[in-house]
Amino acid sequence: MTVEFISVGTEILLGNIVNTNAAYLSEKCAGLGLSCYHQSVVGDNEKRLEDALHLALSRSDIVILGGGLGPTKDDLTKEVTAKVFGKELYEDARTRARIEDYFARVHNRNITANNWKQAMVPEGAVVVDNDNGTAPGLILEENDKTAILLPGPPNELKPMFESKIAPYLNGLQPEGIYSKMVKICSMGESRVETVITDLLETQTNPTLAPYAKTGEVHLRVTARAKSEEEADALMKPMMDELFHRFGDKIYTTEEDVTLEDAVVELLKGKKMTVTTAESCTAGLLAGRIMNVAGASEVYEEGYITYANRAKSKLLGVKEETLEAYGAVSEQTAREMAEGAAKAAGADAALAVTGIAGPGGGTKEKPVGLVYIGCYVKGHTEVKEFHFTGNRAKNRDYAVVRALTFLREELVKERS
């Protein structure tokens, strides 16, 4: 089956917001085994939206429209879709009650008259409750074509898709689609693709698709099957093979577990604490670890030591070391990690020192040179990296490499 997306909103055409919904829906629909050949964006304009919807319905089985379900008169997606499907709108009592309840619960303020527009739905449409906003999702079916209308805000669209639209799309297909995500760190994209070339070339059911992320590669394994058990059985040889080839480099097989989640989980399991000492990343590494709700169990304090003086004062890096080897050196990274662990009384520590750019590089120490020190229970390792991006990219990569490094050391320690 084929699917295509129409994003509705003048704010996208003006470049006011980045269309992250399209990327999200693309990845999810690929995971559901649907083929997507087209995506488009139109503004809040009746004629152009109508043309776009006619065109999409002429070439795809399922059309997902995101946005334009708001309460103002600019919001036209529902009205135009109803017109294209030849349906009248009526007020849905359950949606009206849900909107009333939502306002009472979340906004604690009065509902303006235009909000009732959101309770109007096309005849025959399936109404999908919105747990995070007022506009309901809508599904219309006619002549083997399906239109799915979703609210535009990502924090409404994504949970609605996940919990209600994905199961519906699965039900449309003769077999269900089941997938697992194998997330790999410690290995670059081209290397990962080389390792699985034969699997990519011979894939049928399950299929295998690589997704490159900053410093990580995600592999989606997707099976078509009549039941989850059958899917698991189909996926098992592929999963076993991936674990055989990548082993400990796989940090999770859960869709919503991040690298920092995995690291914090490992630390919790070992009842260990961690601290950070950052120069060029200046807090980004700590900030990322603390993305994890409940990371307070493993992290108490950390240090941003941009100046040499701070490296000595807070972490006890020896002045001789800084003089002899410089702030960006294997030796300084080592003393930063060890000093941070000692100062914080932590079991583990990560230290980052490097030249993020654009200035500050020399022939011997060019922009992109970063040393990361990793201390775990009395033992310190230091790695040297050469990043080739701009300031922001170099700092992002340093953060991912640091997390990966700590994970490797913790995994080693486990075995």
Added chain:
Amino acid sequence: MTVEFISVGTEILLGNIVNTNAAYLSEKCAGLGLSCYHQSVVGDNEKRLEDALHLALSRSDIVILGGGLGPTKDDLTKEVTAKVFGKELYEDARTRARIEDYFARVHNRNITANNWKQAMVPEGAVVVDNDNGTAPGLILEENDKTAILLPGPPNELKPMFESKIAPYLNGLQPEGIYSKMVKICSMGESRVETVITDLLETQTNPTLAPYAKTGEVHLRVTARAKSEEEADALMKPMMDELFHRFGDKIYTTEEDVTLEDAVVELLKGKKMTVTTAESCTAGLLAGRIMNVAGASEVYEEGYITYANRAKSKLLGVKEETLEAYGAVSEQTAREMAEGAAKAAGADAALAVTGIAGPGGGTKEKPVGLVYIGCYVKGHTEVKEFHFTGNRAKNRDYAVVRALTFLREELVKERS
């Protein structure tokens, strides 16, 4: 004149990458006074790309295609566009020489045969040199329609657009388009729009367009004129009016100056240093300040104090304060800011303590409650915020509010 974009790449349809090029081109073209009513994405497929290009040329004056200019046989944008325009391809000697030079300079490795495909260009096309990669940009004109082909990687597309395509598009129009960006902090989007409602309703030349960013609002003022001097004269009354209405809330009128740039610049001007003490943001604030290359002049060290013990140990927050008022309180934020300034020997300090969520909230102190303390030369102010997003959003907003707060205090101190 109207413009539309076609992004070419199966990796976008699979959700492998987010289409940031489209958002970039949208904002830039709006700034050039071009109207954009459509955007679309197609995969690396000859028939579908041809159909998409025909459709786009039928309804827009200018079609910008991004991606599909690579060296592999999957890359078809140039071939399909040449076919649609009825042109043959020939090898462009200058481009061949440039590719040779690029490989020698950047890759330091041999060129594979397929790279020469990138030196082939359509007859009659304007060839636009690529300073950051091998694929040249191409401009084809015929029957009042223009196709502009750009390489897909954002780090090639953006500089090429900025330096070469934008001036070309400006030249297509009877008058030039000139714009200034007025960036506002300390005031929310709906408030800003209320203040400028009359200007938005009566705009002609120059025009005025608001862009909401996290915790900021950017206003683009755009004039059509025969020269920069004429444009400046046209924009002056509008700019004066905006400064009259927003005053110190405007932190820059430069396109590429960020809020953190403005704060660091203010500190440099006053020869002041700053430090940070972060609980819930845990390094994100310091990390953002250090986005600014050269921020080392104003920032030496900072503290991540997640645990209460760390707040006392590193910042000297009194245990009685923590016990009586709690870690998330006006009093703790104040002592954190003052303690951080003292510990770092800095002239200014920002402290952030709050409940980012999803857990940790109570009826008295709900998720989203954040206190920010701002110390400047012996004087401390504390503000209370109530954010309503998820963990990530709450932390992002806390960072912007903290920067805004420090800027306000520095501006006050100036006058």
